[in-house]
Amino acid sequence: MRYLHTMVRISDVDESLKFYCDILGLKEVHRYDSEKGRFTNIFLYAPGDEATAASDKRAPVIELTHNWDPEEYTTGRAWGHLAFRVENIYETCQKIMDAGVTINRPPRDGYMAFVKSPDGISIEILQEGEALAPAEPWASMANTGSW
Numbered sequence: 001m002r003y004l005h006t007m008v009r010i011s012d013v014d015e016s017l018k019f020y021c022d023i024l025g026l027k028e029v030h031r032y033d034s035e036k037g038r039f040t041n042i043f044l045y046a047p048g049d050e051a052t053a054a055s056d057k058r059a060p061v062i063e064l065t066h067n068w069d070p071e072e073y074t075t076g077r078a079w080g081h082l083a084f085r086v087e088n089i090y091e092t093c094q095k096i097m098d099a100g101v102t103i104n105r106p107p108r109d110g111y112m113a114f115v116k117s118p119d120g121i122s123i124e125i126l127q128e129g130e131a132l133a134p135a136e137p138w139a140s141m142a143n144t145g146s147w
Contacts, residue, residue, distance in 0.1 A: 005043065006082060007063040008121050009071075013040065015118045016064055020044055023099045024084065024123070029054050029061060038068040046084060081114070081122035089113060089127040090135060096125075104147035106138045114147035122147055 010016040020026045026044040033040045042064040045053030053061050062082065086092040089107045096115055097103055104122075105114035110132035113125040 002057075002059060004059040005061045005063045007065055008082070008117070008119070010064045010066050010117075010119050011071075012118060013042070013064075013066050016066075017042070019101070019117050020062070020064070023096055023101060026062065027054075030058065040066045040068070042066070048085075081124050083124040083126060085126045085128045087128055088132070089125055090132060090138060092125055093138065102144050103141070104145050105143050106141035107132075108134065108139050108141065110134055110138075116145075116147070 017028070021028065021044065026046055027050070028042060029045050030043040031040065043053075043058065043061045044064065045061045049060055052059055089110065089112075093103050093107055093113050101115050103113055103115055105112070107113040107125070107127070111127045115123050115125065117123060
């Protein structure tokens with residue numbers, strides 16, 4: 001057995017790709033449009049997973065599913081979250097914040113943070129290796145909203 005992907009539904013392709021690709025740094029590996037099913041699947045991988053995600057294995061990836069007919073998605077946090085490990089959590093969170101995304105749970109501990117996608121999906125950001133030493137503005141930053 002091997003892990004393939006996690007599917008999350010999205011309401012706006014452009015807004016979602018801006019978040020997942022431009023802000024988080026994921027890369028698109030494959031896209032499939034189904035005229036009959038009236039949906040688009042977009043498969044994204046983290047740069048550190050390129051060797052397998054961009055191969056014939058196509059894993060591990062995130063599958064963004066956009067249903068062409070309007071639908072309201074309310075599961076957001078109910079099912080859990082996606083998690084990514086990064087080289088420097090402070091630099092990553094600063095880049096995300098500079099892009100206008102709220103840091104819902106700041107990396108006060110130098111190890112873990114949470115943000116949300118445009119569709120309310122919780123995204124966990126984890127520091128690679130040992131936690132970084134606490135640093136401002138993160139150490140004194142309060143939580144915002146839910147995560």
